[in-house]
Amino acid sequence: MLKTFPKGGVHPEEGKYSANSAIATLPLPKTVSIPIAQHIGAPSKPVVKKGDKVKVGDKIAESAGFVSANIHSSVSGTVVKVDNVLDSTGYKRPCVIIDVEGDDWNENIDKTEDLKKEISLTDKEILNKINESGIVGLGGATFPSHVKLSVPDGKKIDVLIINGVECEPYLTSDHRLMLEKAEEMLVGIQILMKALSVNSALIGIENNKPDAIEHLTALVKDYPGIEVHPLKVQYPQGGEKQLIKALINREVPSGGLPLDVGAVVHNVGTAYAVYEAVQKNKPLIERVVTLTGKSVQKPSNFMVRIGTPVNDLIEAAGGLPEDTGKVINGGPMMGKALNSLDVPVVKGTSGILIMPAELSKRKEESNCIRCAKCVSVCPQGLEPYLLNRLAQLEKNDKLETGGVMDCIECGSCAYTCPAGLPLLDYIRLGKSRVSQIIRSRKQ
Amino acid sequence: MNKLFISPSPHVYEDTSVKRLMFDVVIALLPALAFSIYFFGMGAIIVTLTAVISCVAFEWLIQKFILKQEPSISDGSAILTGLLLAFNIPTNLPIWIIIIGSLVAIGIGKMSFGGLGNNPFNPALVGRVFMLISFPVQMTSWPVPTGFSNRYTDAVTGATPLGVMKEGLSAGKPVSELMSNIPSHMELFYGHMGGSMGEIAALALLIGFAYMLFRKVIKCHIPVAIFTTIIAFTGILWLINPESNADPLFHLLTGGVMLGAIYMATDYVTSPMSVKGMWIYGIGIGVITVAIRVFGAYPEGISFAILIMNAFVPLINMYVKPKRFGEEVKDGQ
Numbered sequence: 001m002l003k004t005f006p007k008g009g010v011h012p013e014e015g016k017y018s019a020n021s022a023i024a025t026l027p028l029p030k031t032v033s034i035p036i037a038q039h040i041g042a043p044s045k046p047v048v049k050k051g052d053k054v055k056v057g058d059k060i061a062e063s064a065g066f067v068s069a070n071i072h073s074s075v076s077g078t079v080v081k082v083d084n085v086l087d088s089t090g091y092k093r094p095c096v097i098i099d100v101e102g103d104d105w106n107e108n109i110d111k112t113e114d115l116k117k118e119i120s121l122t123d124k125e126i127l128n129k130i131n132e133s134g135i136v137g138l139g140g141a142t143f144p145s146h147v148k149l150s151v152p153d154g155k156k157i158d159v160l161i162i163n164g165v166e167c168e169p170y171l172t173s174d175h176r177l178m179l180e181k182a183e184e185m186l187v188g189i190q191i192l193m194k195a196l197s198v199n200s201a202l203i204g205i206e207n208n209k210p211d212a213i214e215h216l217t218a219l220v221k222d223y224p225g226i227e228v229h230p231l232k233v234q235y236p237q238g239g240e241k242q243l244i245k246a247l248i249n250r251e252v253p254s255g256g257l258p259l260d261v262g263a264v265v266h267n268v269g270t271a272y273a274v275y276e277a278v279q280k281n282k283p284l285i286e287r288v289v290t291l292t293g294k295s296v297q298k299p300s301n302f303m304v305r306i307g308t309p310v311n312d313l314i315e316a317a318g319g320l321p322e323d324t325g326k327v328i329n330g331g332p333m334m335g336k337a338l339n340s341l342d343v344p345v346v347k348g349t350s351g352i353l354i355m356p357a358e359l360s361k362r363k364e365e366s367n368c369i370r371c372a373k374c375v376s377v378c379p380q381g382l383e384p385y386l387l388n389r390l391a392q393l394e395k396n397d398k399l400e401t402g403g404v405m406d407c408i409e410c411g412s413c414a415y416t417c418p419a420g421l422p423l424l425d426y427i428r429l430g431k432s433r434v435s436q437i438i439r440s441r442k443q
Numbered sequence: 444m445n446k447l448f449i450s451p452s453p454h455v456y457e458d459t460s461v462k463r464l465m466f467d468v469v470i471a472l473l474p475a476l477a478f479s480i481y482f483f484g485m486g487a488i489i490v491t492l493t494a495v496i497s498c499v500a501f502e503w504l505i506q507k508f509i510l511k512q513e514p515s516i517s518d519g520s521a522i523l524t525g526l527l528l529a530f531n532i533p534t535n536l537p538i539w540i541i542i543i544g545s546l547v548a549i550g551i552g553k554m555s556f557g558g559l560g561n562n563p564f565n566p567a568l569v570g571r572v573f574m575l576i577s578f579p580v581q582m583t584s585w586p587v588p589t590g591f592s593n594r595y596t597d598a599v600t601g602a603t604p605l606g607v608m609k610e611g612l613s614a615g616k617p618v619s620e621l622m623s624n625i626p627s628h629m630e631l632f633y634g635h636m637g638g639s640m641g642e643i644a645a646l647a648l649l650i651g652f653a654y655m656l657f658r659k660v661i662k663c664h665i666p667v668a669i670f671t672t673i674i675a676f677t678g679i680l681w682l683i684n685p686e687s688n689a690d691p692l693f694h695l696l697t698g699g700v701m702l703g704a705i706y707m708a709t710d711y712v713t714s715p716m717s718v719k720g721m722w723i724y725g726i727g728i729g730v731i732t733v734a735i736r737v738f739g740a741y742p743e744g745i746s747f748a749i750l751i752m753n754a755f756v757p758l759i760n761m762y763v764k765p766k767r768f769g770e771e772v773k774d775g776q
Contacts, residue, residue: 007768012455090449169455241768254769326448332455339449353454360448363456366518367560371464371711376662376718381767383716403767411453418459419560425451 002207004232005242008379010412012235012333014208018172018292018299023180025303026316028103032075032307033085033095034060038346039136040143041067046096052079057106057283060096063131069144069347070134071096074285074305076104088329088336088343095344098307110280115183119191119278126195126278133277134284134347138269139163139174139238140330142348145274148264149195155259160193160201161247164216164268165231165238167206168331171351173288174268176301178205178212181272186216186223188275192266193225201226202247203268208233235333236410240265242379254406269350289313289345293354295321304345310352311341325360328353333411363420374413374423380406384413388423391430396437399430405438407431461559464711465519467660471651472526472706478634478644479534483586484593486534487640491526493538497545498525505554512558520559524548527567530641530702531746532574535586535598540578544570564753565713568746575746585637603637604697608689609742617686631696642702645695652705661709664718668725669704669732670695676733688737700732703745713753720756720763727752 037043044061054060054073061071077100084092105111121129131146151157166174177185189201203220205213207230220226231237231246241252243265250261258265266274269287276282285306292299297318304313310327314320320341328335329349345352374384382403390399407427414424479487502521506514516522528548532541548570556562575582585606586598602610604625611621626636634644642648655661673694680688694700699707708714708728715724728748735744 007766010457012457245768251769254767256769324447326450326454328454330452333453335452335454337447337449337451337454339447341447355454357448359455362450363460366461366515367558369461369464369520369560369711370714370716372716375716375765378765379768381765381770383765385716403770406767406769409452415453415455416457416459418457418461418464420456420460422451424453428451 002230002232003246004234004237005246005379007381008377008412009234009236010377010415011233012169012415014233015170015292015294016172016175016208017170017294017296018290018301019175021298021300023176023288023301023303026305026308026312028075028100028305029308029312031080031097031099032305033097033309033344034071034074034307035085035087035093035095035344035346036061036071037093038071038142038306038348039069040141041065041069043094044068044071046082046094048079048082048096050079050081053077054079054098055104055106057109057285059283063134067144067147069136070132070283072134072283072285073098074307075100077101086340086343088338088346088349090336090339109282115187116279117187119187119194121278123195123197126191129278130195130274133273133282135270135273135277136284136347137267138273138287138347138350139267140334140348140350145266145270148266149192151196151259156262157196157198157259157264158200158262159248160189160196160198161244161258161263161265162189162201162203162268162271163238163240163243163265164203164205164212165243166209167235167238168333168335169235170292170353171290171331172292173290173301173350175209175212177272177288178209178268179215182216182219184275185268185272186219186226187279188271188273189226190223191274191278192271196264199225203228204231204237204243204247205229206231206233206237235412236379236408239379239408239410241408254403284347287345287347287349289349290351291317292351293321293356294359295323295356296354297321306347307344309342309344310338313345313352314341314354321354321356323356323358324354325357326355328355333415334409362422365421366419368419368421371418373416373418377412377416379410379412380408382407384423384427387430388421388426391426394433396430396433400434400437404431404434461520462518464660465523467655467658468523468706469519469526471654471660472530472641474647474650475530475641475644475702476526478647479530479640481591482588482593482634482643483534483640484591486586486593486595486598489538489595490532490534490536490541490640491529493541494529494545495522495525497542498522498528498549501546501549502554505550506558510554510558515559518559521549524553524566527706528570530706531567531571531639531699532582533585534593534640535584535596535600536581537596540574540581544574547573560712562712563757564750565707565710568707568750572746572750587637588635588643601637603742604631604693605736605742608693609736612687618689619686628692628696631693636697638697639699639702642699645701648701648705662718662721664721665709665714665725666704668722669700669708669729672726672729673700673733676730677737680737694733694736698736698743699745703749704728708749708752713756715756715759715763717760717763717765719765720759723759723763724752724756727755
């Protein structure tokens with residue numbers, strides 16, 4: 001029996017069309033727009049101005065607090081302006097816009113491809129390096145990585161969990177990375193283990209990637225303490241709490257963090273970025289992005305410089321299909337629909353999914369028939385039908401006692417609802433109201 | 444470029460709908476319908492058509508002219524109510540009574556509460572119990588399952604196994620003597636007995652049960668809870684005194700237990716939302732059913748049992764919650 005989380009979950013059509021296309025380097029864009037808010041936490045402060053010349057890897061915006069991250073130029077060229085540009089959230093937000101001239105890298109960066117296994121930095125130095133390099137969680141949550149690695153006093157971490165689940169349908173960027181950059185990733189995991197001073201790291205991978213499981217299982221023999229665990233194909237297996245429960249059978253308490261149960265979770269992409277930052281001195285300036293969809297001519301995985309317009313990826317994959325109805329930043333379960341194709345790829349962009357028009361519309365709504373399917377698929381043990389109703393009625397106190405803040409917004413309830421009700425829309429609304437109330441209570 | 448469609452996640456949906464679920468239940472009822480036609484003939488066809496057509500017609504009329512909404516009869520729920528209503532009445536029931544029953548089921552049982560999803564009681568059972576109380580004679584004259592040649596309203600009638608048992612036991616006769624007037628357990632299993640149209644063939648109803656489980660239309664908890672409770676309760680009574688109490692298998696195969704437990708008690712709208720709640724609800728139905736059968740005035744009690752437990756569902760939903768992730772753990776162990 002494959003390991004999995006105990007409660008709820010769904011199994012959407014996997015649609016991993018791009019699983020067999022190797023990571024290709026996307027040609028350099030003409031201009032990049034690099035948002036200063038690409039992570040959870042305070043937006044960074046730009047340190048360049050119009051007319052400045054920058055090289056690849058130069059810092060262009062500085063972390064503005066503990067929960068924030070540095071941002072580096074992904075290209076070489078001239079800063080055109082710092083201006084508000086439409087980004088993937090659908091709002092205009094400040095970006096550093098750079099005209100690309102050549103490909104001139106900061107001389108401190110080691111551009112060679114050689115694998116560097118030796119870890120020479122101490123745990124403190126590793127932490128500083130990760131902070132300095134602007135690394136954030138690349139699974140999509142974009143939480144600054146150095147914060148997760150700074151364990152508060154009194155907490156003891158004994159295991160590092162590496163998320164290679166990639167439970168979102170369609171996306172294959174982590175899959176390809178595990179196949180093509182496995183050794184680098186494993187060294188990255190060792191670096192993270194050193195930073196946390198733990199001797200055990202578990203890599204969880206959904207069983208629909210047998211090649212990645214096989215490849216890594218063969219390689220980890222040379223990396224003591226690292227284990228590979230195949231997991232059942234069940235969404236949301238890659239949810240942090242679900243993954244911890246599946247791998248080490250510990251339950252993160254309601255309102256708590258993984259470190260409350262002695263675990264820290266990082267994505268495989270993050271582990272690779274950590275390798276590059278610590279061993280090659282290379283800040284986070286590019287990432288793997290899947291460009292896929294049912295009608296896409298060449299479903300692909302690209303190594304993309306941060307700030308590249310989404311349109312460039314679409315052109316490289318054979319252009320926008322005729323029947324396009326929706327373009328999603330991320331996977332179909334949790335991704336955000338884009339309202340423009342000029343928005344830049346950011347640190348949290350794991351994929352761009354193009355949906356045909358006939359699959360883009362929502363289901364027609366009808367009355368709730370109380371079938372309880374939402375209750376049985378909720379991995380958090382909540383009652384989505386009830387939270388939906390309470391949110392509509394603005395019963396905020398009941399929403400809070402009903403556990404709305406425990407919702408991980410995985411979308412399983414709305415996915416499975418036979419009445420086509422937008423359950424998660426209302427639950428999100430209720431969640432934001434309740435979190436406002438909680439915040440005002442603390443003040 | 445075409446305009447892009449924008450909506451919050453999720454962007455994909457399971458291939459399912461209310462209509463599909465309703466029609467899956469209808470499909471699950473077809474084997475039992477075939478058995479009923481085989482045993483009761485013309486009457487089964489007339490009763491089924493009358494109930495289905497009048498339920499659909501009443502829902503359409505009420506939505507169109509009283510509630511002034513877009514009629515939603517295409518979702519199949521009125522067809523299902525009609526079919527279940529037909530399954531719950533004898534096949535010699537006059538058409539006019541069926542029409543009144545359908546009006547009560549749809550009008551009072553369902554639409555007066557706001558239509559599909561809002562009714563606290565199972566509409567088909569509301570209709571059936573209304574007819575049972577209003578027309579007790581017609582509702583308890585059971586055609587003998589003579590085969591397809593069976594006639595409609597002037598069919599030959601006889602008692603149901605449960606009726607024979609109830610009457611005999613209250614007259615002081617021992618079970619072993621009464622059993623000789625009742626078909627064998629095997630015959631009961633495939634439906635060779637008097638009774639409401641669709642309740643007779645346990646075999647066919649179980650086939651439908653398997654289909655619904657396979658299609659993930661319902662969960663098994665409610666029927667299993669009802670069956671186990673009935674077996675346990677009647678089993679204890681039977682072990683205490685086998686001559687004054689029928690055996691558990693008899694209770695399981697006769698009357699409306701199969702139909703009620705599999706198709707009526709599992710009605711989404713009127714059953715609990717959590718698995719724990721489903722167990723409580725199912726056990727309650729089992730206990731009340733046996734209590735009415737053994738100690739009550741009626742030979743059969745599952746309709747009342749389901750309706751009584753329907754009334755407890757809001758309470759169950761309020762107090763019996765699924766276990767939340769991370770709810771009780773302190774240190775994660």
